[in-house]
Amino acid sequence: MFVCILFYYIEPFRSLLPVTLNPLDIKLLAVNLALSSVLSILFCYFRYYEMAKQFCILAVLQGAGQTLFTLVLLYLGYGVTGVMASGVVSSTAVLFIALLLVVKQLGISFKFISWNISYKNGLFLISIIASSLFVYANNGAENWFIVASEGKEKLAQYYVALQFAVMTSFTFEPIRMWWFSRRFNELAQSRKRYAYLCELCLDIGILLCALMLIVTPHAFSLVLPIGYQLNTWLLPSLIFIVVIKHHSDLLNIGCYTQYNGVFVTVVNAISALVVLFLLAVLVPRYNVFGVVIALATAQLIKTSLLVMISQKLEKIPLSVKSLAPSWGCFLLIYILSVFDLVQYVLWQSVTFISFIVILFYKYKQTIMALTQHLVRGKVHD
Numbered sequence: 001m002f003v004c005i006l007f008y009y010i011e012p013f014r015s016l017l018p019v020t021l022n023p024l025d026i027k028l029l030a031v032n033l034a035l036s037s038v039l040s041i042l043f044c045y046f047r048y049y050e051m052a053k054q055f056c057i058l059a060v061l062q063g064a065g066q067t068l069f070t071l072v073l074l075y076l077g078y079g080v081t082g083v084m085a086s087g088v089v090s091s092t093a094v095l096f097i098a099l100l101l102v103v104k105q106l107g108i109s110f111k112f113i114s115w116n117i118s119y120k121n122g123l124f125l126i127s128i129i130a131s132s133l134f135v136y137a138n139n140g141a142e143n144w145f146i147v148a149s150e151g152k153e154k155l156a157q158y159y160v161a162l163q164f165a166v167m168t169s170f171t172f173e174p175i176r177m178w179w180f181s182r183r184f185n186e187l188a189q190s191r192k193r194y195a196y197l198c199e200l201c202l203d204i205g206i207l208l209c210a211l212m213l214i215v216t217p218h219a220f221s222l223v224l225p226i227g228y229q230l231n232t233w234l235l236p237s238l239i240f241i242v243v244i245k246h247h248s249d250l251l252n253i254g255c256y257t258q259y260n261g262v263f264v265t266v267v268n269a270i271s272a273l274v275v276l277f278l279l280a281v282l283v284p285r286y287n288v289f290g291v292v293i294a295l296a297t298a299q300l301i302k303t304s305l306l307v308m309i310s311q312k313l314e315k316i317p318l319s320v321k322s323l324a325p326s327w328g329c330f331l332l333i334y335i336l337s338v339f340d341l342v343q344y345v346l347w348q349s350v351t352f353i354s355f356i357v358i359l360f361y362k363y364k365q366t367i368m369a370l371t372q373h374l375v376r377g378k379v380h381d
Contacts (some may be wrong), residue, residue, distance in 0.1 A: 002030065002034055003031060003034050007027060010025075010027065014026065018148035028088050031088050032087040032088045036087075036091055039095045042048070042095070042102050042352075043055060043059075046177075047180065047181065050181050052178060055174070055177055055269060056174045058097060058098055060170065062090050062091065065089075068089075069086035070086040084162065116181030127262075130265060134269050138272055138298055142279055143158075145198060145279045145283040146283065154287075154288070158291070162238060164216050165241075168212040168216065170211075183198075187253055192317060192356050198250055198316070199323065200363065201250055202251075204363070205246040206323075206326045209239055209330065210333050210352055211329075211352065213334060214333065214345070216239070217235050221370055234288060236337035236338050239294055239334075240296065241296050241299050244296070244303050247303050248306050251303075252306040253316070255309055256309030258313040259313075264306070271301055271302035322362070326355070329352070329354060329355035329358070
């Protein structure tokens with residue numbers, strides 16, 4: 001319905017945009033959004049039934065496929081249209097594979113579906129839609145401000161850099177998926193163990209982002225045409241925002257266990273208003289730098305509110321001091337990425353190795369137990 005309506009009213013919609021766009025680009029974007037929405041439903045199936053391997057393969061396939069196809073089309077000179085087309089192709093391919101994996105197991109029959117929506121379900125759906133709009137304002141609304149202030153070419157450059165940052169989030173997705181499926185059970189069994197596992201997930205997330213800080217800027221400059229490369233600070237700063245988002249995803253359990261999750265919607269609304277205000281003020285003055293400042297500030301506010309409210313509702317014995325070494329190593333690698341210092345890659349590598357050593361001693365017992373378990377499994381096999 002969304003695609004059909006947009007295709008039919010394409011001209012009135014174009015008149016609302018801050019710049020003139022090719023109708024084909026808008027149509028490709030609409031198809032990509034629709035395919036991604038359908039694909040997210042299938043990904044929910046993988047999450048619910050803990051099919052981490054299938055989810056990981058498809059997520060990596062979509063991200064890598066879209067990135068590769070985007071680079072090819074950019075080098076061929078298709079510009080914005082190439083970026084949009086790459087999304088459609090990768091989403092279509094991954095959606096087809098996901099359907100093959102899921103449909104046979106589900107055996108969908110529309111005969112037994114109740115089409116009546118109760119008041120409770122309707123309220124739930126409305127809250128989800130409202131939350132989605134707030135989430136879009138927190139991460140997506142900046143596109144309107146960039147294109148209105150600097151044009152669609154600068155937006156395409158920002159979008160490509162953003163895709164490299166999103167790859168960082170994909171690397172953490174299997175861990176997030178494993179944790180989300182068991183976090184409520186872990187909380188009910190032992191708060192101390194819950195805090196330990198939550199801290200472990202955070203350390204792994206920070207470590208992965210530190211690794212991506214070292215790798216992705218070089219890949220970004222190596223594979224992209226010069227015309228699509230922005231300042232060196234942009235990609236590391238977007239990865240920095242991803243790290244903050246990991247904390248808001250993992251340290252919010254109390255906001256979901258109490259008051260039917262209403263605090264999540266409230267915090268998202270506050271964060272959305274903050275980011276829209278900052279974008280309106282900063283982007284006309286500081287361009288893309290203003291976008292990064294606005295997104296980082298809003299994400300910090302969102303994370304702080306979620307953590308404080310969650311701890312008030314569900315007191316979890318988390319240790320801030322134990323996370324300090326991880327944040328120290330990450331910030332050092334981030335600073336070295338932003339400022340082009342002499343032999344910064346060497347110092348980044350030394351810091352990253354030190355980071356791994358710190359985490360090894362911190363989780364030595366867990367690592368040794370896991371290693372012994374794997375060795376016994378191989379011997380048994």
